[in-house]
Amino acid sequence: MAEIPAHFERIERFWLAPPHKARIAGGVTAYGYQWNHSNFDWFKTLVNDRLRKRQKNRCCYCRRPLVFDKGHVEIDHIVHKGSTNSPYARFAFEAQNLALSCKDCNNNKGKKTVLARAIRAGSNYPKQAKAFSWVHPHFHRYSDHITIHQGWVYESKNKSPEGLEVIRKCMLDKLAGKELANRRVIVDGAADLKAAVIRAVAMVEDVGLERLCRELGGHLSRKWRSASSAEVKQVIRDTHAAVQMIRMP
């Protein structure tokens, strides 16, 4: 089965300029580690901009595109910050503790721990991959731990325990079914069969041509009744071939 690329391996490091650090420190002095306080909105905008570029607009865990039909994009605290007086609250504004994730992954991860062992009170944020029990978006190379097969089927690479942890805690094994349902919604929104096929072909890269034909041949044939399942599959293959021709240099 062909694979979907990770799109980026780990988040390229970024630093906060001294005035930014001072502004955060001032905010923390005034309001504590209240991530949701409007005083820190500027910081969330800055982090969102920087991470979007570095993450190529992909979720740090499932690597699906961060688009609005998947719900709001979330800034995930990789080590959960907890309440404002929790020992990890001070990691709320730590750049390497932040990554963009889709709502599915963020909700499923919730407050689950990602640390190999608890961090001692007062210690700095750990900067080494081995401090974490799962694929840390800033420290681990994603494709060393997780393989994404076409159709959004996830597998831990060489049984990587860190990869398995992400698949389990973010429930990535549920995404194949969810994405199949999404694809049906996408083609069902087209005005006619021809437009539906064009929408289908746009998804070949993520799904694979044969799998897509199997999924949508009968589905579109039932919906539009103007072509049999076999005919729809053939139109999908022909349209895909035509698109490939256009793309050739």
Ligand SMILES: [Zn+2]
């Ligand atoms: Zn995700």
